[in-house]
Amino acid sequence: QKEVEQNSGPLSVPEGAIASLNCTYSDRGSQSFFWYRQYSGKSPELIMFIYSNGDKEDGRFTAQLNKASQYVSLLIRDSQPSDSATYLCAGGAARQLTFGSGTQLTVLP
């Protein structure tokens, strides 16, 4: 069974700090990985995707993928209170996504 595991948190960081979110996956057939942000009561919105080993940066966000270790992470630099949300990690294969249970992040002003 395909599994994506995340620390459920909650994770609290002070404003301006780096938030680090981690995810592991069991399906070595997964080729693509996605980070979604979900505010309470809202639908998930895509913030990052990564296909290749290494780092991918987009503004304050950096996604990291290590296929050998089956590990994906998301770093949020200069965290803002508006980043407070649940972050969902997902692995993709054959046009299907398997989601983790999410990590709840709170950025304290």
Add this chain to the structure above:
Amino acid sequence: DGGITQSPKYLFRKEGQNVTLSCEQNLNHDAMYWYRQDPGQGLRLIYYSQIVNDFQKGDIAEGYSVSREKKESFPLTVTSAQKNPTAFYLCASSITEEAFFGQGTRLTVV
């Protein structure tokens, strides 16, 4: 505007009733999906369709049914056989694995 529209936003179901959740997209995506989310949980796949007139069961299909008569539409029926239907239901569409979500329907059994 291109996007995915789910309706209604809130839905209340009496015990023993079937209800249908609507999902329409104008993104010209081939694939469409239905997920269920319970409080504090991730998304679990109910059904998916990669082409018109074809759909496949996901991990938790029991008590649900779908149809895909048009590319733009993928309605989900929650039947009386689904014993615990209270949840947040999300419809998504995609071309590759990158999924785009509708705003969700919150279903409550009363």
